[in-house]
Amino acid sequence: MSxxxxxxxxxxxxxxxxxxxxxxxxxxxxxxxxxxxxxxxDGPWEFLTLYYHGLxxxxxxxxxxxxxxxVFSILxxxxxxxxxxxxxxxxxYFITNGIAYATNFIDFIYYRFNFGRSTVAITDSVAHESxxxxxxxxxxxxxxxxxxxxxxxxxxxxxxxKKVRVKPDRxxxxxxxxxxxxxxxxxxxxxxxxxxxxDFQKSTRPINLIDASRYVRVASQADIVMNTPFxxxxxxxxxxxxxxxLVSKADIDSLVMPVKAYHNNPPSKPNVVIFILxxxxxxxxxxLNKNANIPNYRGxxxxxxxxxxxxxxxxxxxxxxxKSIHAVSSILAGIPSFKDAFTSSPYPKQPTExxxxxxxxxxxxxxxxxxxxxxxxxxxxxxxxxxxxxxxxKTEYNNDADFDGVWGIWDEPFFQxxxxxxxxxxxPFLATLFSVSSHEPYKVPAKYEGKFPxxxxxxxxxxxxxxxxxxxxxxxxxxxxxxxxxxxxxxGDHGNTVFYxxxxxxxNRNAVAMMIYRPDGKYAGVNDDFAQQIDLYPTVLDMIGYQxxxxxxxxxxxxDTKVPPFVIKYSANLYQMMxxxxxxxxxxxxxxxxxxxxxxxxxxxxxxxxxxxxxLLELRCKAFLQDYMERVIDKRLSGSTMR
Numbered sequence: 088m089s090x091x092x093x094x095x096x097x098x099x100x101x102x103x104x105x106x107x108x109x110x111x112x113x114x115x116x117x118x119x120x121x122x123x124x125x126x127x128x129d130g131p132w133e134f135l136t137l138y139y140h141g142l143x144x145x146x147x148x149x150x151x152x153x154x155x156x157x158v159f160s161i162l163x164x165x166x167x168x169x170x171x172x173x174x175x176x177x178x179x180y181f182i183t184n185g186i187a188y189a190t191n192f193i194d195f196i197y198y199r200f201n202f203g204r205s206t207v208a209i210t211d212s213v214a215h216e217s218x219x220x221x222x223x224x225x226x227x228x229x230x231x232x233x234x235x236x237x238x239x240x241x242x243x244x245x246x247x248x249k250k251v252r253v254k255p256d257r258x259x260x261x262x263x264x265x266x267x268x269x270x271x272x273x274x275x276x277x278x279x280x281x282x283x284x285x286d287f288q289k290s291t292r293p294i295n296l297i298d299a300s301r302y303v304r305v306a307s308q309a310d311i312v313m314n315t316p317f318x319x320x321x322x323x324x325x326x327x328x329x330x331x332x333l334v335s336k337a338d339i340d341s342l343v344m345p346v347k348a349y350h351n352n353p354p355s356k357p358n359v360v361i362f363i364l365x366x367x368x369x370x371x372x373x374x375l376n377k378n379a380n381i382p383n384y385r386g387x388x389x390x391x392x393x394x395x396x397x398x399x400x401x402x403x404x405x406x407x408x409x410k411s412i413h414a415v416s417s418i419l420a421g422i423p424s425f426k427d428a429f430t431s432s433p434y435p436k437q438p439t440e441x442x443x444x445x446x447x448x449x450x451x452x453x454x455x456x457x458x459x460x461x462x463x464x465x466x467x468x469x470x471x472x473x474x475x476x477x478x479x480x481k482t483e484y485n486n487d488a489d490f491d492g493v494w495g496i497w498d499e500p501f502f503q504x505x506x507x508x509x510x511x512x513x514x515p516f517l518a519t520l521f522s523v524s525s526h527e528p529y530k531v532p533a534k535y536e537g538k539f540p541x542x543x544x545x546x547x548x549x550x551x552x553x554x555x556x557x558x559x560x561x562x563x564x565x566x567x568x569x570x571x572x573x574x575x576x577x578x579g580d581h582g583n584t585v586f587y588x589x590x591x592x593x594x595n596r597n598a599v600a601m602m603i604y605r606p607d608g609k610y611a612g613v614n615d616d617f618a619q620q621i622d623l624y625p626t627v628l629d630m631i632g633y634q635x636x637x638x639x640x641x642x643x644x645x646x647d648t649k650v651p652p653f654v655i656k657y658s659a660n661l662y663q664m665m666x667x668x669x670x671x672x673x674x675x676x677x678x679x680x681x682x683x684x685x686x687x688x689x690x691x692x693x694x695x696x697x698x699x700x701x702x703l704l705e706l707r708c709k710a711f712l713q714d715y716m717e718r719v720i721d722k723r724l725s726g727s728t729m730r
């Protein structure tokens with residue numbers, strides 16, 4: 088018995104997990120070798136750089152696949168070193184790893200058809216095939232070399248596994264044995280959980296598919312960073328994307344009009360600057376609540392309220408999701424998120440027509456700014472997927488003296504950095520900034536303590552601080568040569584802490600700030616119609632006179648008369664659509680509730696009093712959901728696949 092109980096077992100466990108890393112590296116090499124014509128890599132150094140970033144994704148997959156094996160290897164049993172127990176561990180290890188490892192080999196070939204790592208969606212495709220045996224046989228005979236490679240690699244893996252054996256050992260001191268075993272169990276379990284999440288630091292979420300795009304020069308390199316077991320695991324429990332067949336194509340074309348074209352304005356090329364404002368709910372803006380009839384109401388945005396007098400403001404605007412990344416896909420690509428985020432689904436890494444791609448086709452330069460550490464919230468990955476030219480984060484800001492200690496660079500200095508960088512942009516440009524400071528722990532820089540009203544809830548002073556940062560930005564920007572030829576959009580990403588009862592109501596939880604400002608005064612006034620984040624994409628294209636057809640589930644907020652104002656979102660485990668005089672709740676197949684549009688608390692279900700307008704609203708829900716699912720799943724989000 089060793090002075091250190093179970094040391095040989097822990098060494099063997101480390102060796103066996105290390106073997107998985109080695110063979111995942113080999114699989115990555117083979118994956119690239121088979122698909123090098125589809126994924127540009129500038130030499131061995133760039134490949135190794137991609138591999139380095141891929142280690143986090145390998146760690147998640149390996150530890151997830153081997154979770155049971157690790158647990159059974161470190162349980163404080165007294166029989167662990169016996170041959171029968173070690174044989175059990177051997178079979179557990181290779182059954183789980185064999186299945187996972189094989190999926191990498193499938194993508195050696197399947198990638199050239201799918202142009203992405205396989206996800207759980209692959210099972211949906213196979214499930215609808217009636218000739219599965221024939222398909223497998225054709226794959227086996229057509230790509231025999233892939234099967235040969237797999238069995239060679241797996242045979243070598245087994246051989247190397249057996250090179251390190253755990254020998255039977257006697258327990259001399261049971262107390263020391265159990266104490267050491269329990270301590271080791273807790274340490275290894277903690278490290279395993281951290282590895283499965285993808286990091287050991289404070290993180291808002293585990294890494295997912297979109298994070299692989301943080302580290303790439305071109306979008307396809309994300310498939311080298313990733314591995315197939317990771318892609319399948321991360322989408323296994325988060326895929327609510329399922330096709331439905333509820334209406335005819337004619338219903339979709341007439342009620343949703345997913346392909347639009349506007350001819351209301353002559354072609355022009357103004358710059359477009361979008362401020363996506365963290366947690367900026369509609370509740371905080373005085374200019375958006377003048378007619379809300381809220382007793383003793385107070386707002387916290389004096390600058391934006393003054394700017395609103397010269398802007399087009401939307402007093403009935405909503406987000407199409409509940410998280411920050413939901414807002415980015417909704418605003419820039421017109422793609423809402425429902426039960427699961429589109430960006431965390433199996434489908435975001437596909438050619439996507441968006442505000443970015445459309446404006447780039449018109450000669451615009453594009454950029455995305457976010458003061459947090461690069462890659463935070465998945466923004467860097469998704470902006471790369473959309474094809475954004477430049478990304479500016481905490482790294483590019485390069486001055487940690489302005490770091491808030493939690494999320495990123497304080498809004499005021501980062502907005503000034505934004506102004507300086509815009510001066511360097513080639514015009515016309517599309518520039519998007521996602522703010523940081525209006526977030527928990529709800530602090531402002533020390534030098535501004537007491538400057539902004541504390542208000543009634545913790546976020547109010549932060550809203551005031553971001554408003555001040557906007558004031559300073561506009562004060563500086565208005566002297567720049569590009570300013571007068573620019574469309575400015577201010578929009579909240581989602582709601583946050585609320586104070587007034589009006590905004591505690593179910594439907595108003597998604598109420599956000601939204602306004603458009605043009606220095607030339609072309610658009611100004613108050614729009615009380617329903618508006619939503621996915622409307623901003625078509626609205627911008629309408630404003631600049633873009634006259635080609637484009638995919639959009641939203642509508643132009645300045646001229647569209649063919650699609651009535653509406654809002655769609657997912658909340659309380661139901662789809663919710665507000666249009667006309669009613670709110671419809673929809674379970675994915677049928678309406679389960681109707682509420683008067685004034686009943687934002689959704690307290691009085693009128694489904695027993697159905698009328699013609701309610702029936703039409705239900706049909707709109709069905710048409711929207713059916714087209715959304717079909718286009719996302721069938722990868723028809725790009726301009727070349729609109730129909």
